[in-house]
Amino acid sequence: MKPRALIVVMAGLLAGCAQTTTSMTLENSLRLTPETASHFARLAVKCIDKEFPNSPAHVVNSAQEVLGPKALHPSFYGCYDWHSSVHGHWMLVRLLRLFPSMPEANEIRTALNRNLTAENITLEAEYFKRPNVQSFERTYGWAWLLKLTEELQLSKDTDSARWRENIRPLADLLAERYIGFLPKQTYAIRTGVHPNTAFGIGFALDYANTLGDRRLKDLLVERSINYYGNDTNYPAAWEPGGEDFLSPSLVEADLMRRVLEPAKFAEWFHRFLPDIAKGQPHNLLNIATVTDRTDPKLVHLDGLNLSRAWCMLHIANALPTNDPARKVLMDAANAHARDALDHVASGNYEGEHWLASFAVYLLAG
Secondary structure (H helix, E strand, O other), rough: OHHHHHHHHHHHHHHHOOOOOOOOOOOOOOOOOOHHHHHHHHHHHHHHHHOOOOOOOOOOOOOHOOOOOOHHHHOOOOOOOOHHHHHHHHHHHHHHHHHOOOOOHHHHHHHHHOOOHHHHHHHHHHOOOOOOOOOOOOOHHHHHHHHHHHHHHHHHHHHHHHHHHHHHHHHHHHHHHHHHHHHHHOOOOOOOOOOOOOHHHHHHHHHHHOOOHHHHHHHHHHHHHHHHOOOOOOOHOOOOOOOOOOOOOHHHHHHHHOOOOOOHHHHHHHOOOOOHHOOOOHHHHHHOOOOOOOOOOOOOHHHHHHHHHHHHHHHHHOOOOOOHHHHHHHHHHHHHHHHHHOOOOOOOOOHOOOOOHHHHHHHHO
Protein backbone atom coordinates (compact mmCIF):
# COMPACT_ATOMS: atom_id res chain seq x y z
CA MET A 1 0.00 0.00 0.00
CA LYS A 2 1.30 3.46 -0.90
CA PRO A 3 2.19 5.74 2.09
CA ARG A 4 -0.53 8.28 1.24
CA ALA A 5 -3.16 5.54 1.00
CA LEU A 6 -2.00 4.09 4.33
CA ILE A 7 -2.38 7.50 6.00
CA VAL A 8 -5.89 7.79 4.64
CA VAL A 9 -6.91 4.33 5.84
CA MET A 10 -5.44 4.86 9.30
CA ALA A 11 -7.04 8.29 9.63
CA GLY A 12 -10.40 6.82 8.70
CA LEU A 13 -10.02 4.02 11.24
CA LEU A 14 -8.91 6.32 14.02
CA ALA A 15 -11.18 9.27 13.41
CA GLY A 16 -13.76 8.00 15.88
CA CYS A 17 -11.31 7.04 18.64
CA ALA A 18 -12.15 8.17 22.16
CA GLN A 19 -10.20 11.12 23.48
CA THR A 20 -7.88 10.54 26.43
CA THR A 21 -7.86 14.12 27.65
CA THR A 22 -9.67 15.71 30.57
CA SER A 23 -12.68 17.56 29.20
CA MET A 24 -12.63 21.35 29.38
CA THR A 25 -15.75 23.50 29.29
CA LEU A 26 -16.57 27.16 29.02
CA GLU A 27 -16.78 29.08 32.29
CA ASN A 28 -19.93 28.62 34.37
CA SER A 29 -21.51 31.90 33.30
CA LEU A 30 -21.48 30.66 29.69
CA ARG A 31 -24.14 27.98 29.85
CA LEU A 32 -27.27 27.33 27.85
CA THR A 33 -30.06 27.77 30.40
CA PRO A 34 -33.79 27.32 29.80
CA GLU A 35 -34.11 31.10 29.77
CA THR A 36 -31.42 31.65 27.15
CA ALA A 37 -32.78 28.73 25.13
CA SER A 38 -36.18 30.41 25.03
CA HIS A 39 -34.57 33.71 24.06
CA PHE A 40 -32.72 32.12 21.15
CA ALA A 41 -35.76 30.09 20.10
CA ARG A 42 -37.88 33.22 19.82
CA LEU A 43 -35.33 34.77 17.47
CA ALA A 44 -35.48 31.74 15.17
CA VAL A 45 -39.26 31.30 15.30
CA LYS A 46 -39.57 34.94 14.32
CA CYS A 47 -37.30 34.59 11.28
CA ILE A 48 -37.89 31.14 9.73
CA ASP A 49 -41.27 32.34 8.42
CA LYS A 50 -40.09 35.88 7.59
CA GLU A 51 -39.80 35.92 3.81
CA PHE A 52 -38.44 39.43 3.37
CA PRO A 53 -35.85 40.90 3.25
CA ASN A 54 -34.22 38.06 1.36
CA SER A 55 -30.99 37.34 -0.52
CA PRO A 56 -31.89 34.29 -2.62
CA ALA A 57 -28.66 33.68 -4.63
CA HIS A 58 -30.96 32.41 -7.37
CA VAL A 59 -29.78 31.71 -10.93
CA VAL A 60 -32.64 32.56 -13.29
CA ASN A 61 -32.82 30.22 -16.28
CA SER A 62 -36.00 31.68 -17.76
CA ALA A 63 -38.71 34.24 -17.07
CA GLN A 64 -40.77 31.47 -15.48
CA GLU A 65 -38.15 31.19 -12.74
CA VAL A 66 -38.52 34.80 -11.60
CA LEU A 67 -40.20 33.80 -8.36
CA GLY A 68 -40.27 34.85 -4.74
CA PRO A 69 -38.31 33.05 -2.01
CA LYS A 70 -41.26 31.03 -0.70
CA ALA A 71 -42.15 29.75 -4.16
CA LEU A 72 -38.55 28.71 -4.75
CA HIS A 73 -37.93 27.27 -1.29
CA PRO A 74 -41.14 26.28 0.50
CA SER A 75 -39.23 24.91 3.50
CA PHE A 76 -36.29 27.29 3.78
CA TYR A 77 -37.47 30.67 2.54
CA GLY A 78 -37.08 32.71 5.74
CA CYS A 79 -34.17 34.12 7.72
CA TYR A 80 -32.82 36.24 4.85
CA ASP A 81 -31.17 33.35 2.95
CA TRP A 82 -31.42 29.60 2.46
CA HIS A 83 -28.56 28.51 4.68
CA SER A 84 -29.61 30.73 7.59
CA SER A 85 -33.10 29.27 7.38
CA VAL A 86 -31.67 25.76 7.44
CA HIS A 87 -29.56 26.37 10.53
CA GLY A 88 -32.44 28.22 12.15
CA HIS A 89 -34.43 24.98 11.78
CA TRP A 90 -31.45 23.01 13.13
CA MET A 91 -31.36 25.25 16.19
CA LEU A 92 -35.06 24.79 16.92
CA VAL A 93 -34.78 20.99 16.65
CA ARG A 94 -31.71 21.07 18.91
CA LEU A 95 -33.40 23.22 21.54
CA LEU A 96 -36.53 21.09 21.43
CA ARG A 97 -34.39 18.03 22.14
CA LEU A 98 -32.62 19.74 25.03
CA PHE A 99 -35.65 21.50 26.51
CA PRO A 100 -38.78 19.59 25.41
CA SER A 101 -40.99 21.49 27.88
CA MET A 102 -39.77 24.96 26.95
CA PRO A 103 -42.58 27.55 26.69
CA GLU A 104 -42.01 27.88 22.93
CA ALA A 105 -42.27 24.13 22.28
CA ASN A 106 -45.74 24.19 20.72
CA GLU A 107 -44.88 27.18 18.56
CA ILE A 108 -41.70 25.45 17.43
CA ARG A 109 -43.58 22.25 16.53
CA THR A 110 -46.18 24.21 14.60
CA ALA A 111 -43.51 25.99 12.55
CA LEU A 112 -41.55 22.81 11.85
CA ASN A 113 -44.69 20.88 10.96
CA ARG A 114 -45.56 23.62 8.49
CA ASN A 115 -42.11 23.85 6.88
CA LEU A 116 -40.71 20.31 6.97
CA THR A 117 -43.45 18.51 5.08
CA ALA A 118 -42.63 15.80 2.57
CA GLU A 119 -44.15 17.93 -0.20
CA ASN A 120 -42.04 20.97 0.67
CA ILE A 121 -38.82 18.96 0.91
CA THR A 122 -39.53 17.32 -2.45
CA LEU A 123 -39.67 20.78 -4.01
CA GLU A 124 -36.47 21.77 -2.21
CA ALA A 125 -34.74 18.71 -3.66
CA GLU A 126 -36.09 19.47 -7.12
CA TYR A 127 -34.55 22.93 -6.94
CA PHE A 128 -31.09 21.35 -6.72
CA LYS A 129 -31.77 19.46 -9.95
CA ARG A 130 -32.38 22.63 -11.98
CA PRO A 131 -29.83 23.72 -14.59
CA ASN A 132 -27.01 26.00 -13.47
CA VAL A 133 -27.39 25.47 -9.73
CA GLN A 134 -24.44 23.12 -9.19
CA SER A 135 -22.79 25.59 -6.84
CA PHE A 136 -25.91 26.69 -4.98
CA GLU A 137 -25.07 26.71 -1.24
CA ARG A 138 -21.91 24.68 -1.85
CA THR A 139 -20.82 23.62 0.70
CA TYR A 140 -22.00 25.80 3.59
CA GLY A 141 -25.72 25.28 3.09
CA TRP A 142 -25.14 21.62 2.26
CA ALA A 143 -23.28 21.22 5.55
CA TRP A 144 -26.06 22.78 7.63
CA LEU A 145 -28.70 20.63 5.91
CA LEU A 146 -26.73 17.53 6.87
CA LYS A 147 -26.31 18.93 10.40
CA LEU A 148 -30.09 19.39 10.61
CA THR A 149 -30.58 15.80 9.43
CA GLU A 150 -28.05 14.56 11.99
CA GLU A 151 -29.92 16.39 14.76
CA LEU A 152 -33.20 14.82 13.67
CA GLN A 153 -31.48 11.43 13.73
CA LEU A 154 -30.27 12.00 17.30
CA SER A 155 -33.66 13.15 18.53
CA LYS A 156 -36.05 10.63 20.09
CA ASP A 157 -39.00 12.95 19.59
CA THR A 158 -41.95 11.47 17.68
CA ASP A 159 -42.32 14.57 15.53
CA SER A 160 -38.60 14.52 14.78
CA ALA A 161 -38.89 11.00 13.40
CA ARG A 162 -41.45 12.23 10.88
CA TRP A 163 -39.40 15.32 9.99
CA ARG A 164 -36.34 13.09 9.56
CA GLU A 165 -38.13 10.86 7.07
CA ASN A 166 -39.38 13.91 5.20
CA ILE A 167 -35.95 15.49 4.92
CA ARG A 168 -34.05 12.31 4.05
CA PRO A 169 -34.35 12.67 0.22
CA LEU A 170 -32.74 16.11 0.34
CA ALA A 171 -30.01 14.92 2.71
CA ASP A 172 -29.30 11.93 0.46
CA LEU A 173 -29.09 14.21 -2.56
CA LEU A 174 -26.63 16.57 -0.87
CA ALA A 175 -24.51 13.71 0.46
CA GLU A 176 -24.23 12.55 -3.14
CA ARG A 177 -23.31 16.09 -4.16
CA TYR A 178 -20.34 15.93 -1.76
CA ILE A 179 -19.30 12.58 -3.21
CA GLY A 180 -19.55 13.91 -6.74
CA PHE A 181 -17.92 17.27 -6.14
CA LEU A 182 -15.02 16.89 -3.70
CA PRO A 183 -12.91 14.58 -5.90
CA LYS A 184 -13.06 17.31 -8.55
CA GLN A 185 -12.08 20.11 -6.16
CA THR A 186 -8.31 20.00 -6.41
CA TYR A 187 -7.62 22.78 -3.91
CA ALA A 188 -9.23 23.60 -0.59
CA ILE A 189 -11.14 26.88 -0.36
CA ARG A 190 -9.63 28.66 2.64
CA THR A 191 -11.84 31.72 2.87
CA GLY A 192 -13.48 32.84 6.12
CA VAL A 193 -16.99 32.82 4.65
CA HIS A 194 -19.49 30.38 3.12
CA PRO A 195 -17.42 28.33 0.65
CA ASN A 196 -14.83 27.28 3.28
CA THR A 197 -13.99 23.66 2.53
CA ALA A 198 -12.96 22.63 6.05
CA PHE A 199 -16.23 23.78 7.58
CA GLY A 200 -18.27 22.00 4.92
CA ILE A 201 -16.35 18.76 5.42
CA GLY A 202 -16.49 18.95 9.22
CA PHE A 203 -20.27 19.04 9.50
CA ALA A 204 -20.63 16.46 6.73
CA LEU A 205 -18.27 14.17 8.63
CA ASP A 206 -20.38 14.54 11.78
CA TYR A 207 -23.40 13.50 9.70
CA ALA A 208 -21.59 10.54 8.15
CA ASN A 209 -20.45 9.30 11.56
CA THR A 210 -23.90 9.64 13.14
CA LEU A 211 -25.79 8.04 10.26
CA GLY A 212 -23.15 5.40 9.54
CA ASP A 213 -22.51 6.55 5.97
CA ARG A 214 -19.14 4.87 5.46
CA ARG A 215 -18.79 5.80 1.79
CA LEU A 216 -19.20 9.50 2.55
CA LYS A 217 -16.97 9.29 5.63
CA ASP A 218 -14.11 7.62 3.77
CA LEU A 219 -14.17 10.28 1.07
CA LEU A 220 -14.29 13.14 3.59
CA VAL A 221 -11.35 11.74 5.55
CA GLU A 222 -9.35 11.20 2.37
CA ARG A 223 -10.00 14.72 1.12
CA SER A 224 -9.17 16.21 4.54
CA ILE A 225 -5.78 14.50 4.55
CA ASN A 226 -5.20 15.52 0.95
CA TYR A 227 -6.12 19.17 1.52
CA TYR A 228 -4.67 19.75 4.97
CA GLY A 229 -2.45 16.89 6.12
CA ASN A 230 0.82 18.61 5.21
CA ASP A 231 -0.07 22.14 6.34
CA THR A 232 2.58 23.74 8.54
CA ASN A 233 3.13 27.20 10.06
CA TYR A 234 -0.21 28.54 8.84
CA PRO A 235 -0.26 32.35 8.36
CA ALA A 236 -2.98 32.92 10.94
CA ALA A 237 -1.55 36.35 11.76
CA TRP A 238 -3.35 37.53 8.60
CA GLU A 239 -6.70 36.80 10.20
CA PRO A 240 -9.35 38.03 10.46
CA GLY A 241 -10.61 39.17 7.11
CA GLY A 242 -13.01 42.10 7.16
CA GLU A 243 -16.16 40.01 6.69
CA ASP A 244 -15.14 36.62 8.14
CA PHE A 245 -17.51 34.57 10.21
CA LEU A 246 -15.16 31.59 10.20
CA SER A 247 -11.48 31.46 11.07
CA PRO A 248 -9.76 29.62 8.19
CA SER A 249 -7.04 28.32 10.50
CA LEU A 250 -9.21 27.30 13.45
CA VAL A 251 -11.98 25.71 11.39
CA GLU A 252 -9.30 23.65 9.63
CA ALA A 253 -7.91 22.49 12.97
CA ASP A 254 -11.44 21.77 14.17
CA LEU A 255 -11.82 19.47 11.17
CA MET A 256 -8.50 17.73 11.66
CA ARG A 257 -9.22 16.90 15.30
CA ARG A 258 -12.16 14.90 13.90
CA VAL A 259 -9.95 13.12 11.36
CA LEU A 260 -6.75 12.28 13.24
CA GLU A 261 -6.37 10.23 16.39
CA PRO A 262 -5.35 12.37 19.40
CA ALA A 263 -1.57 11.94 19.38
CA LYS A 264 -1.34 12.51 15.64
CA PHE A 265 -3.62 15.51 15.90
CA ALA A 266 -1.44 17.10 18.60
CA GLU A 267 1.63 16.67 16.39
CA TRP A 268 -0.18 18.09 13.38
CA PHE A 269 -1.61 21.04 15.35
CA HIS A 270 1.72 22.17 16.74
CA ARG A 271 3.24 22.09 13.28
CA PHE A 272 0.23 23.99 11.95
CA LEU A 273 0.11 26.74 14.62
CA PRO A 274 3.49 26.36 16.34
CA ASP A 275 3.29 29.45 18.56
CA ILE A 276 -0.19 29.09 20.06
CA ALA A 277 1.19 28.04 23.46
CA LYS A 278 3.11 31.33 23.49
CA GLY A 279 -0.06 33.30 22.82
CA GLN A 280 0.75 33.92 19.18
CA PRO A 281 -0.52 35.13 16.80
CA HIS A 282 -2.32 37.84 18.75
CA ASN A 283 -4.81 38.56 15.97
CA LEU A 284 -6.12 35.01 16.13
CA LEU A 285 -6.54 34.98 19.89
CA ASN A 286 -7.90 38.50 20.41
CA ILE A 287 -11.60 39.29 20.00
CA ALA A 288 -12.52 40.63 16.57
CA THR A 289 -13.93 44.17 16.63
CA VAL A 290 -17.41 44.80 15.23
CA THR A 291 -18.02 48.44 14.33
CA ASP A 292 -21.52 48.35 12.79
CA ARG A 293 -24.10 45.67 13.57
CA THR A 294 -26.52 47.08 11.02
CA ASP A 295 -24.11 46.16 8.22
CA PRO A 296 -24.77 42.57 7.02
CA LYS A 297 -21.08 41.93 6.26
CA LEU A 298 -19.44 43.67 9.21
CA VAL A 299 -21.72 41.84 11.65
CA HIS A 300 -20.18 38.62 10.34
CA LEU A 301 -17.43 39.30 12.86
CA ASP A 302 -19.82 38.59 15.74
CA GLY A 303 -20.26 35.18 14.17
CA LEU A 304 -16.49 34.87 13.86
CA ASN A 305 -16.11 35.40 17.59
CA LEU A 306 -18.68 32.64 18.23
CA SER A 307 -17.17 30.18 15.77
CA ARG A 308 -13.65 30.88 17.00
CA ALA A 309 -14.85 30.08 20.51
CA TRP A 310 -16.30 26.70 19.56
CA CYS A 311 -13.22 25.81 17.49
CA MET A 312 -10.90 26.72 20.35
CA LEU A 313 -13.00 24.70 22.79
CA HIS A 314 -13.02 21.63 20.55
CA ILE A 315 -9.31 21.88 19.75
CA ALA A 316 -8.36 22.29 23.41
CA ASN A 317 -10.32 19.17 24.29
CA ALA A 318 -8.59 17.22 21.53
CA LEU A 319 -5.10 18.05 22.85
CA PRO A 320 -3.32 16.12 25.63
CA THR A 321 -4.18 17.17 29.17
CA ASN A 322 -0.69 18.56 29.82
CA ASP A 323 -0.48 20.53 26.57
CA PRO A 324 0.16 24.23 27.41
CA ALA A 325 -1.83 25.32 24.36
CA ARG A 326 -5.03 24.15 26.06
CA LYS A 327 -5.11 26.99 28.58
CA VAL A 328 -4.29 29.60 25.94
CA LEU A 329 -7.11 28.33 23.75
CA MET A 330 -9.62 28.11 26.60
CA ASP A 331 -8.84 31.60 27.87
CA ALA A 332 -9.38 32.94 24.36
CA ALA A 333 -12.52 30.83 23.88
CA ASN A 334 -14.09 32.24 27.04
CA ALA A 335 -13.19 35.81 26.07
CA HIS A 336 -14.64 35.40 22.58
CA ALA A 337 -17.81 33.75 23.91
CA ARG A 338 -18.42 36.41 26.56
CA ASP A 339 -18.14 39.18 24.01
CA ALA A 340 -20.17 37.58 21.22
CA LEU A 341 -23.03 36.24 23.32
CA ASP A 342 -23.79 39.79 24.44
CA HIS A 343 -24.53 40.72 20.83
CA VAL A 344 -26.62 37.82 19.50
CA ALA A 345 -29.77 39.89 20.00
CA SER A 346 -28.79 43.37 18.85
CA GLY A 347 -32.18 44.44 17.56
CA ASN A 348 -30.78 44.36 14.02
CA TYR A 349 -32.06 41.69 11.63
CA GLU A 350 -28.70 41.67 9.84
CA GLY A 351 -27.28 39.62 12.73
CA GLU A 352 -30.34 38.31 14.53
CA HIS A 353 -31.44 36.13 11.62
CA TRP A 354 -28.46 33.80 12.11
CA LEU A 355 -26.30 34.49 15.16
CA ALA A 356 -28.51 32.54 17.60
CA SER A 357 -27.74 29.35 15.70
CA PHE A 358 -24.02 29.95 16.14
CA ALA A 359 -24.57 30.66 19.83
CA VAL A 360 -26.47 27.41 20.35
CA TYR A 361 -23.85 25.41 18.48
CA LEU A 362 -21.20 26.95 20.74
CA LEU A 363 -23.10 26.30 23.96
CA ALA A 364 -24.77 23.00 23.11
CA GLY A 365 -23.40 21.78 19.80
